[in-house]
Amino acid sequence: MKINGNRLLETLKKLGATGREESGALSRVAATDNDKAGRDLFVSWLKESGLNVKVDQMGNIFGILETEENKNKEPIVIGSHIDSVINAGIYDGCYGVLSGLEVIRTLKENNYKLERPIIVGAFTNEEGIRFQPDMMGSLVFVRGLPVEEALNSKAIENPELILKSELQRIGYYGNEKPGFFKPYAYLELHVEQGPILDYEKISIGAVENLQGISWQKVTVHGEANHAGTTPTRLRKDAGYVTAKIITFLRDLANNSNEKTVATVGIIEFEPNAINVIPSKSTFTIDLRNPNEEKLKANEEALKNYLEKLRIEEGVEIETERLVRFLPVTFDERIVKIIESVAKDKNYSCRRMTSGAGHDAQMMSRICPTAMIFVPSYKGISHNPAEFTEDEDLLKGTSVLLDVVTKL
């Protein structure tokens, strides 16, 4: 039994050509007209394939293949999302959803005897560009957020528009209650959105866990003074203190045996003048580790270091928590199946951690879950330059097919 590679690549291209701006940019932001165009195309394929299509109140779309014999059993679900960021690439999310569709089509065409129903799902608003929070559809599906609250969330461009009315407008406010079925297992195939597989020339990532994320905003209050006349020992240089923190974070990452990553992405000095010592520096810290205890230890080490700097440098330091997600550990049995399938096929494979958030992290709350990654060229994502070789795409979908049959 083999997937139809051309058909898969064709659907990926067609969906990628749908929902583009006049400029040519692909922007299927959640619950916009462009999103509707992508959804309509996807639903037409589900129907064409003879699947039972159900849409829930969150606009999550499910294509169900079931038989009289297996319809009372818990289904295997393959999912991801087809909404996108602004000016996106064509793989993020779509590759997983359309691979699910291809797997179902292949099973059906081969009259494969399914012990359980199999469902392909596209979750609403994974990107969180227009409505907060991100991964919203799957979060509500697993009852991590009340459906009413999610439907009331306001569009970023116009607070008078709420998700519910926007879903109604595009025709995707469905009848089903989110969580209307309980999966036996959840699988998500995704482009890595990171450089590891590409850099190491490995075809398949067996994703064993997903990093915990800690975002903080830090403000250092020093003292503005003349850059020429203030001796070093009398300085309270908010910029220097910031530089110390950035190098401390790098040391933290280096000493963590590659598990911790730390990034300072946003920075602002005041008064931001060439000959004035910065009186104030505001910056963000993005800290991630797949192990909650270690992430906590990193946060604690950072806190202690800030206290040390406060005393040594005579500055005040405020921190504000912006985001905190617990790490997720995926299902060991499924991860092992992914590894063994890749081995059987002679595809290079490694275990890895997802650095980004995915719908799988929500689904793992209610059923055994794992993810399969394929390489992203240079790790580029959320960008039209996002790219994965066709060969890698087909390998990923083949692995997905065999994992489904083994399950």
Added chain:
Amino acid sequence: MKINGNRLLETLKKLGATGREESGALSRVAATDNDKAGRDLFVSWLKESGLNVKVDQMGNIFGILETEENKNKEPIVIGSHIDSVINAGIYDGCYGVLSGLEVIRTLKENNYKLERPIIVGAFTNEEGIRFQPDMMGSLVFVRGLPVEEALNSKAIENPELILKSELQRIGYYGNEKPGFFKPYAYLELHVEQGPILDYEKISIGAVENLQGISWQKVTVHGEANHAGTTPTRLRKDAGYVTAKIITFLRDLANNSNEKTVATVGIIEFEPNAINVIPSKSTFTIDLRNPNEEKLKANEEALKNYLEKLRIEEGVEIETERLVRFLPVTFDERIVKIIESVAKDKNYSCRRMTSGAGHDAQMMSRICPTAMIFVPSYKGISHNPAEFTEDEDLLKGTSVLLDVVTKL
């Protein structure tokens, strides 16, 4: 012979009350109406004191006290500036000019027999806020810049206005050629604009030199990547490289026995997003040392460090020179006289380096020059909160008087 302290403080207050915006902010920016108001007041005092007033083509104003006997001798000049930054304090520049006036008034009232003429001068556009470069009037006076070129410089708010037409408009395009007399010596009394005297509770600074200044703009080109999915070893983090440079500069300053000061005052990251590794960082470096060889060595050490980072971190680093001033060494004989006068008066005194630029650095090119500093509260300057105790102001002017008579 004693200065009239009340008169000095009175003139300082009156000049400080002149040239204010409706908001109350003091802004006597060069060749504006507010500058004219300050100049008119100063000239009225010069005339009231029976001085011979001369204005050169740069708008530099000189009040000359000379006699038939000494008029062919080189004059002692006491100078500074009365133009200001926007929203300024009342001391910067004005204190030196008005102390010069007070010294001349005192000498005159006491019928002190002057061996040489004595001149109080106010140089045009020391601040360089509206016309570039700063210290322009004194620079042209010492023939460091052709007068035509300076007069053609464009106002920052409207390039159709040039300095010449603005000086003509306010009535201060004078007849004299800049440099129309050669000083025997030049003295400048100034508030420190730095915290050293205030911090060390010292009354008088005998300024022996003025720092060389090296300003550079640095751009680090790294690679934008996902903050969650990019392992530390694969990062080309322009922000981290910047932090390394900032801490390197602090080490450079710490290892220089307090002579080097280094400041990164301006910074900007791109794309400046919380979960994206900075692809680009642009920042400024302000490096100062009173010794040219040492300043050069610092610049060289920085250059080597940038090269090291370029290789180690896989980034590209561009540097652009913005400003480079040679250090200035003041006249040892005059510095010693300042010290001995302070000692005679039982005023605490220390030798020091000026971290900021002053008209004295230009004048030192053509005659023996030195500066006297008095404390600035917390080193605050270019700010309405600029403050020096009356007692310290009077001490400084008393020292100036005695230095003049000893010269």
